[in-house]
Amino acid sequence: MKAGQMPVIALAGNPNVGKSTVFNALTGGRQHTGNWSGKTVAGAYGRMRCGDTAMTLVDLPGTYSLRTRSEEERIARDFVASGQADVTVLVADATCLERNLILVLQVLEWTPRVVLCLNLMDEARKKHIHIDVPALERELGIPVVPCAARKRRGLRELTQAVGGMLRDGPAGQTAAIRYPEEIEAAVQRSGLPRAEALAALPQQLPDGMSAGQVDDLLTAATALRAEEIALTCVRTPAGADARDRRIDRIVLSRRWGIPCMLALLALVFYITLSGANVPSEWLSTHLLGLTEPLAVGLTALGLPPALVAMLTDGMWRVLATVVSVMLPPMAIFFPLFTLLEDAGYLPRVAFQLDHAFCRAHACGKQSLSMCMGNRWMRTFISFNTHIIAHFFGIANLSA
Numbered sequence: 001m002k003a004g005q006m007p008v009i010a011l012a013g014n015p016n017v018g019k020s021t022v023f024n025a026l027t028g029g030r031q032h033t034g035n036w037s038g039k040t041v042a043g044a045y046g047r048m049r050c051g052d053t054a055m056t057l058v059d060l061p062g063t064y065s066l067r068t069r070s071e072e073e074r075i076a077r078d079f080v081a082s083g084q085a086d087v088t089v090l091v092a093d094a095t096c097l098e099r100n101l102i103l104v105l106q107v108l109e110w111t112p113r114v115v116l117c118l119n120l121m122d123e124a125r126k127k128h129i130h131i132d133v134p135a136l137e138r139e140l141g142i143p144v145v146p147c148a149a150r151k152r153r154g155l156r157e158l159t160q161a162v163g164g165m166l167r168d169g170p171a172g173q174t175a176a177i178r179y180p181e182e183i184e185a186a187v188q189r190s191g192l193p194r195a196e197a198l199a200a201l202p203q204q205l206p207d208g209m210s211a212g213q214v215d216d217l218l219t220a221a222t223a224l225r226a227e228e229i230a231l232t233c234v235r236t237p238a239g240a241d242a243r244d245r246r247i248d249r250i251v252l253s254r255r256w257g258i259p260c261m262l263a264l265l266a267l268v269f270y271i272t273l274s275g276a277n278v279p280s281e282w283l284s285t286h287l288l289g290l291t292e293p294l295a296v297g298l299t300a301l302g303l304p305p306a307l308v309a310m311l312t313d314g315m316w317r318v319l320a321t322v323v324s325v326m327l328p329p330m331a332i333f334f335p336l337f338t339l340l341e342d343a344g345y346l347p348r349v350a351f352q353l354d355h356a357f358c359r360a361h362a363c364g365k366q367s368l369s370m371c372m373g374n375r376w377m378r379t380f381i382s383f384n385t386h387i388i389a390h391f392f393g394i395a396n397l398s399a
Helices: 019-027 071-082 094-110 121-126 133-140 155-168 181-190 194-200 211-233 242-251 257-288 291-300 305-342 345-358 366-372 375-392
Strands: 008-013 044-050 053-059 087-093 114-119 144-146
Touching (some): 008 094, 019 053, 019 155, 087 094, 094 211, 114 133, 114 155, 133 144, 144 155, 257 345, 291 305, 345 366
Parallel strands (some): 008 087
């Protein structure tokens, strides 16, 4: 960090761990939350404070790995690797820490200036999951802060840990992944820094190994190290996820999974379309009903008839039609979609459709984009909604 320059804090983590909630809580922003494909493919920026120090907080796209298989992974990896961040805050789900540790270990290969935010600690307590935080700090070699961002618990301790990392730097040696001998030998031969050498392995394959084999070895070694740390630091009672397993046996089954998905999505669209009829008609009647009084008022001001027609029959009628047609469905659909997201159903839909989408050289997450419409359509809708909100002085219409 250069003298006089504001520190940059990167916020990274898996999807569905409350990363945007942490971002909003630290910055006072209103970043929209959601995990469907294309929702966040670039960093969101905000300001946070640690005592008297102002910092720039960058919310990176949610990703499970830094192996750059997707656009989100590439953006997150490139930002971490660029060294722009003075500290990286990794948000992890305390209810399934082992899965989240894979990303933590990969980030530690690029930078030791990391603080781990153990979010959803309240949910972990409900499931009687105990995490030995001091032991986890010793295993990883970085500060670990338990949090419940929705209840604003642990946020002050998190900012203090970030400030301490900025001031003092890493306390010691951080956790390292133990790769097979052939991988370690290839890293040594490359002469590059360890993280760069590992990232370059798919282009500079060890003798006698394919890209698929290298990827499998890297993934297996990372998962094994994450499992070792989780076994040391996490105690999960038997049956803690029994309810989720019972639900998965139905919603992910070969017999009932697809029918349940189609029925639920059909119900969401039916509620959206049928529920939007009444408010759409009411808005259309009242807003379009103002056309004639508006024309009379503009004429009384002495405006020429052509300009009056352009403002009333052109701009006003178009604006009124857009509001009455678009606002009610959006106000119904997005909360329903968010409820499915918060309930954990949307990741299950993506998982269930992943095999079919892979046949088309896509991934299951893109099924959620199909439900939402493509990214350009969402951008167009969001742009028009913000214009409408600005015109009427309505805050957060699109949220």
